[in-house]
Amino acid sequence: MFDLKLLILQMVTGVALGSVFVLLSIGLSLIFGMLTVVNFAHGAYFMVGAYVGVYALNVTGNFWVSLVVVPLVVGVLGLLTERFLVRPLYGRGIDYPLLLTFGLSYVMMDLTRMIFGSDGQPIGTPPGLRGAVDIGVGNFPLYRLFLIVATAIIVAALWLFIEKTRFGLIIRAGARDPEIVRVLGIDVSKAWLLVFGLGTAIAGLSGILAAPIRAVTPEMGIPVLVESFVVTVVGGMGSLPGAIVAGLLVGIVYSLSSLYVPDFADTSIFVLMALVLLVRPQGLFGRAGLMS
Amino acid sequence: MNETNNTRRKLVLGAAAAATSPFWLNVARAQGAPIKIGFPVPLTGPFTVEAQDQVRAAEIAVKEFNEAGGLNGRMAELVVRDDKLNPGEAATRALELIEKDQVNFIVGSLSSATQLSTNNITKARKILFNSISQSDTINEVKDWSPYTFHEALNPHLTGGAVGRYAFPKFGKRIVYLTADYAYGHEMVRGFQTAGKLLGAETLADIRHPLGASDYSAFLPRIQSLKPDILVLCNFGRDLVNSAKQATDFGLKANTKIIAPILLYTARQVGGPEAFEGILGGTSYYWRLEDTVPSAKAFNDRFRKAHGGSVPSDYGALGYAGVRTVLAGVKNAGTTDTEKVIAAMRALKYDFYKGAQYYRACDHQSVQSVLIVESKSKDMKDKNDVFNIVSVEAPNEKNLRSCSELGHQA
Numbered sequence: 001m002f003d004l005k006l007l008i009l010q011m012v013t014g015v016a017l018g019s020v021f022v023l024l025s026i027g028l029s030l031i032f033g034m035l036t037v038v039n040f041a042h043g044a045y046f047m048v049g050a051y052v053g054v055y056a057l058n059v060t061g062n063f064w065v066s067l068v069v070v071p072l073v074v075g076v077l078g079l080l081t082e083r084f085l086v087r088p089l090y091g092r093g094i095d096y097p098l099l100l101t102f103g104l105s106y107v108m109m110d111l112t113r114m115i116f117g118s119d120g121q122p123i124g125t126p127p128g129l130r131g132a133v134d135i136g137v138g139n140f141p142l143y144r145l146f147l148i149v150a151t152a153i154i155v156a157a158l159w160l161f162i163e164k165t166r167f168g169l170i171i172r173a174g175a176r177d178p179e180i181v182r183v184l185g186i187d188v189s190k191a192w193l194l195v196f197g198l199g200t201a202i203a204g205l206s207g208i209l210a211a212p213i214r215a216v217t218p219e220m221g222i223p224v225l226v227e228s229f230v231v232t233v234v235g236g237m238g239s240l241p242g243a244i245v246a247g248l249l250v251g252i253v254y255s256l257s258s259l260y261v262p263d264f265a266d267t268s269i270f271v272l273m274a275l276v277l278l279v280r281p282q283g284l285f286g287r288a289g290l291m292s
Numbered sequence: 293m294n295e296t297n298n299t300r301r302k303l304v305l306g307a308a309a310a311a312t313s314p315f316w317l318n319v320a321r322a323q324g325a326p327i328k329i330g331f332p333v334p335l336t337g338p339f340t341v342e343a344q345d346q347v348r349a350a351e352i353a354v355k356e357f358n359e360a361g362g363l364n365g366r367m368a369e370l371v372v373r374d375d376k377l378n379p380g381e382a383a384t385r386a387l388e389l390i391e392k393d394q395v396n397f398i399v400g401s402l403s404s405a406t407q408l409s410t411n412n413i414t415k416a417r418k419i420l421f422n423s424i425s426q427s428d429t430i431n432e433v434k435d436w437s438p439y440t441f442h443e444a445l446n447p448h449l450t451g452g453a454v455g456r457y458a459f460p461k462f463g464k465r466i467v468y469l470t471a472d473y474a475y476g477h478e479m480v481r482g483f484q485t486a487g488k489l490l491g492a493e494t495l496a497d498i499r500h501p502l503g504a505s506d507y508s509a510f511l512p513r514i515q516s517l518k519p520d521i522l523v524l525c526n527f528g529r530d531l532v533n534s535a536k537q538a539t540d541f542g543l544k545a546n547t548k549i550i551a552p553i554l555l556y557t558a559r560q561v562g563g564p565e566a567f568e569g570i571l572g573g574t575s576y577y578w579r580l581e582d583t584v585p586s587a588k589a590f591n592d593r594f595r596k597a598h599g600g601s602v603p604s605d606y607g608a609l610g611y612a613g614v615r616t617v618l619a620g621v622k623n624a625g626t627t628d629t630e631k632v633i634a635a636m637r638a639l640k641y642d643f644y645k646g647a648q649y650y651r652a653c654d655h656q657s658v659q660s661v662l663i664v665e666s667k668s669k670d671m672k673d674k675n676d677v678f679n680i681v682s683v684e685a686p687n688e689k690n691l692r693s694c695s696e697l698g699h700q701a
Binding site: 003006013014017122123130132138213214215220223258262263 | 336337338340341498499501503505506508509510511512513515516529532533536537540541542543545560561562565566
């Protein structure tokens with residue numbers, strides 16, 4: 001029963017799946033790491049990104065234009081959310097923004113239903129990325145290979161931003177110790193505003209990137225939220241390398257268990273999460289004591 | 293002065309009570325009150341588009357009945373309610389329709405679970421219920437009652453019809469990608485029963501969680517099995533997603549993809565490329581008007597009432613479900629439930645898709661099954677999404693037998 005070609009093909013599938021998870025989770029991890037805000041509306045921003053992208057695609061006819069438009073629009077939405085909804089709740093503990101974003105997700109879903117209807121938007125794979133390629137071990141969709149590449153580019157860009165720019169320095173410092181950063185005269189709240197916007201922008205971008213392989217419906221963000229949390233917990237809340245490693249790990253675990261123990265595929269990612277938490281409660285790359 | 297007021301108040305209240313007492317209501321009902329048909333469907337939720345089409349088509353049936361004079365002047369009235377695709381809500385709606393709205397009959401439901409829930413209420417209250425969506429269990433003796441009618445197809449018949457068409461044509465090595473709930477399992481069983489007689493071989497029955505959005509984990513395995521046919525035993529969103537992703541993985545190069553129900557609305561959401569070449573069953577497709585006059589008459593009425601759009605498969609079931617009940621009322625000459633049941637049992641009708649009748653033991657409507665294939669080229673307009681490749685004629689032998697369902701002969 002051991003088929004090497006099938007195993008490799010399944011692993012490639014796992015990496016492609018993992019790339020989607022990585023994209024989904026970076027935004028969540030970023031917002032939690034910097035702001036200590038658990039963004040329960042993360043799946044909703046993902047969904048809004050997909051809808052905005054489909055709308056832009058229908059208006060312009062160009063998928064690449066949508067990829068540019070979506071993070072801008074959803075990012076602005078995130079900025080507004082942080083400035084007017086989340087900011088008043090800082091300092092009150094972790095529960096208030098959590099409940100706020102939870103309610104916000106319902107509002108966003110229903111607004112989408114009211115504007116676009118409940119049925120869903122058709123979107124095909126963009127021309128040029130259609131079809132399957134023979135990667136030696138079998139046929140694999142070209143679009144999913146594109147997703148792996150796109151994720152790598154986005155992650156690299158984000159890393160460069162955080163490690164090499166001045167603003168990235170402020171973000172990293174603010175995550176380490178916001179008090180001292182304030183003492184140094186830097187407006188931490190402006191940094192947080194932009195981080196929230198950045199996190200939601202990436203969530204929206206992952207929405208339009210995932211749209212061709214999933215149905216675009218108002219409820220599409222709900223399973224995404226669960227998956228993102230699992231990845232973020234496994235990788236460590238607030239850790240970018242953690243999100244990447246955990247995302248790929250979860251994707252591969254899910255993919256391989258679908259092949260060998262399909263009935264437990266859905267549960268496998270939670271088993272992984274439980275095992276990691278038993279051994280390292282702060283996640284693979286997380287910092288201990290982040291919640292306190 | 294107070295004494296007089298008190299007495300007057302008592303008199304007024306007493307008169308009001310007498311006026312609203314059931315005695316008067318029954319008298320009023322007998323004297324030309326409207327014939328009320330309760331219509332609980334999932335207006336909110338994932339099947340809202342299909343449900344709204346059911347309402348639109350049902351209204352046409354009511355209008356036709358009224359324009360023909362009704363029942364000696366008594367007009368029919370559709371009482372639409374939202375069951376939210378939830379069995380608990382469906383039961384509450386059914387109770388409200390019976391107790392508060394005093395409906396004479398109930399037609400409706402768009403899921404296996406909600407129709408069973410509604411049926412439990414109607415059979416206890418002895419109200420006629422005509423179900424307009426797929427279920428294998430509603431005809432079984434433990435759920436059925438003499439007040440239960442089933443206008444829609446069931447998974448056994450649909451899966452079997454598609455299997456009987458596809459297996460001889462495309463090959464005998466079959467893989468099922470099945471949604472892990474009652475609908476999926478029932479469909480697989482329908483296919484396998486038909487397949488056994490044709491020598492079909494099940495290579496794998498791969499279960500996926502209901503509502504899964506990503507099927508990529510299952511597709512490499514399916515690819516490596518190299519089946520002749522891949523059967524997507526899922527519905528609505530799941531069908532759209534799995535069709536899209538199977539297409540992306542290039543499965544169509546070596547494998548024919550079929551689905552037990554090829555939903556008109558799913559095809560519109562999924563788009564031409566994802567569904568290109570996929571074959572499936574359906575109870576109705578509007579192009580039937582090319583060969584069946586009653587279909588043309590129904591479509592024309594629908595087009596006139598709704599700005600040129602055509603009825604969908606489930607929409608047409610809404611029309612049929614209400615029209616058969618009203619035909620029973622007309623033939624019986626009364627709204628008395630027992631007499632209407634007898635009239636419907638005797639009914640031989642052709643209202644929109646060809647000859648139909650209700651089987652005596654379980655009131656299942658014996659009807660044709662259409663096999664359609666989705667296309668992306670030669671589309672005359674945005675509604676022209678399928679080609680009808682075959683019509684399986686109505687035949688009781690394709691249903692599960694009365695004894696299999698537990699009914700005494």
